[in-house]
Amino acid sequence: MALDSASLAFVPVALPMATSTPSHASTSAPRRMGSTASVAATALAVGAVVGRGSVARRATAVKKKGVRVVEGKEVPWNLFSPKAPYKGSCVSKETITTKTALVNWETCHVIMDHGGSVPYIEGQSIGVIAPGPDKKGETPAKIRLYSIASSSPGDDESNKTVSLVVKRVVEVSGKGWCEYSNVPQGQDAEFPDAEKVYRGVCSSHICDMNAGDDVMITGPTGAEMLLPEDPEANMIFMATGTGIAPFRSHLRHLFHDKVSKGNFKGAAWLFLGVPYSESLLYDEEWKEMQAEFPDQFRYDYAVSCEEKCEKNKINGEMWVQHKMMQYSDELWELVKDPKTHVYMCGLKGMESGFAECFQERVEAEGMVYAEFLKKMKKDKRYHVEVY
């Protein structure tokens, strides 16, 4: 391992271990919250957990509202349900990509104010309810989940905001698959000649937001992508597009926030895959982090439509796993290390990319890939969230 973190001081990072249960599986059982007072009381209890103090370590037999015990630690859980969401407001919305040949080129970073009522920890998601109409005409629309892109203190470290990174879903007939249309022909200003234009219900709602607009929030939820408790753990983060969200949350916790910076003793290596260099997400943040923590943080990206890779037998493009193959000796040593956690987030199919990268290595050492993976999952160091 090239990263040397031996000189850093140890301070425990009291974070819950991840489970292998898909985080979104749990959102199907919404709970109506009680009175405003009980919501506040729950938020207070959770606040103690988020503060990572001794309260978080106390064993509790009582089932608390708004809290779930994950690997023996309490985490905030569904404080707000789809039937009783929290009404927050948009603080700011910024388009963070530049136009490319793709109709769905736009990705936005949105900061939302939750007034301290929706505490969350790194790696969780929230739900957003758009006013609609939804696909079948429902108003408001059904909830959509979004991985949280800020660490628990929020981008401004006030403990009152939550940030998302959202891709605007647009499908245009003749420019990619489009079976449905929710915009009549000639009425979409951007594509007036298109026979069919489909604009995602919730992603459009979020990407069209202005400062001060209301936003209906549910959650928080999710235990699949939480950070390990061990401050000496290593992390390999594999992201495609907006799959960067949980890793921005993690990395700000590890390397940026006043309350936690300096506690982490391990190493983190981020691999980001995007179609064009104009689509790179938070590139400057990663470069600054790398300059400040050269022994602990590495950052590499694959730009599929601009870089070629002969190892990609499908279309010769450079995908995340092909970029990783360039460092396969170092990465394989890391993957074998029981202290290393592998996280994947973004496009479905990322797991096959991981297999493409490491299956041969596993077999060359006389192991069966399925068994190796099973062991990683059992050890809770293999984390996947794809959508």
Ligand SMILES: Cc1cc2nc3c(=O)[nH]c(=O)nc-3n(C[C@H](O)[C@H](O)[C@H](O)COP(=O)(O)OP(=O)(O)OC[C@H]3O[C@@H](n4cnc5c(N)ncnc54)[C@H](O)[C@@H]3O)c2cc1C
């Ligand atoms: C755990 C999790 C985390 C996520 N995190 C993020 C994130 O960080 N950032 C992000 O951008 N997204 C994220 N997503 C995806 C997000 O939840 C939404 O799915 C996404 O924003 C699209 O929602 P939409 O309402 O804009 O699109 P929708 O309106 O729901 O459309 C989505 C798709 O459905 C198709 N469709 C349209 N009409 C119909 C119809 N009548 N019947 C059937 N299908 C139709 C469209 O072709 C379109 O591609 C996450 C998802 C999960 C599960």
